[in-house]
Ligand code: C2E
Ligand code: CA
């Protein structure tokens with residue numbers, strides 16, 4: 001068993017590797033197995049919660065939000081999705097969790113529709129590869145939206161480039177069906193994968209999301225500036241929207257704006273916050 005663990009670790013770090021067994025490998029595997037077990041019960045136990053992060057326009061108005069899931073673990077407190085989404089994705093847990101996320105986000109969007117200040121705010125929802133590739137993804141998504149009463153025109157599904165490797169025709173068909181009711185698509189983490197431009201052209205995408213890794217050093221790294229500039233140019237020439245994520249300083253925002261980007265998300269405006277807080281945030285910005 002220990003040899004096997006070492007072998008997996010070695011395989012993970014590339015071909016022709018060499019790894020000796022270390023006790024930490026065993027504890028890591030144990031931890032993951034434990035987490036997977038707990039994850040399975042977390043939905044029933046209502047331990048997941050959605051946070052919302054504002055998406056702003058140039059006039060400092062909140063135009064949208066991204067729903068970001070958190071795991072409120074009974075003893076460990078709030079756990080970041082970076083720590084549990086990958087584990088959920090390795091098993092079928094992500095399917096149930098994905099549906100829970102979709103449903104909760106749509107319920108929230110419906111509640112917003114009943115308010116004066118929030119009725120036209122869009123909501124971006126992350127969809128994982130495994131979820132999207134399910135045969136019944138379109139049907140179950142449409143039915144969740146319909147049951148919630150949420151306006152599909154205000155829903156943006158965030159997909160990643162890694163989703164786009166296989167079965168292009170099938171993916172386009174699914175996207176088209178969802179677009180029929182007004183759902184839009186945003187390409188998350190743009191530029192970090194293997195975006196082929198010809199591929200991009202064939203997909204019914206509405207928005208490119210500039211990854212935070214390019215925004216981070218946009219003021220000091222000329223390459224990052226060039227990547228952001230090119231992404232914005234690609235979006236403009238393809239008639240797509242563009243949003244930058246991970247905007248932390250006014251200077252980064254200014255630079256992005258100079259390059260032609262007009263929608264932003266990041267700590268400069270707000271961290272992801274609980275639903276109640278987000279409502280207050282929107283209200284405060286509506287009265288500016
Ligand atoms: P992502 O979709 O790229 O989400 C953006 C991440 O950047 C979020 O981390 C957000 O909190 C963080 N962020 C936002 N603004 C800033 C900023 O100004 N500076 C910095 N340093 N970070 C910023 P979070 O919430 O921990 O989510 C991490 C990842 O987990 C997400 O990356 C996404 O891949 C995944 N995830 C989160 N929620 C969901 C979900 O509901 N479903 C699925 N399938 N994946 C999710
Ligand atoms: Ca996202």
Ligand code: CA
Pocket residue numbers: 188189209211212245
């Ligand atoms: Ca992202």
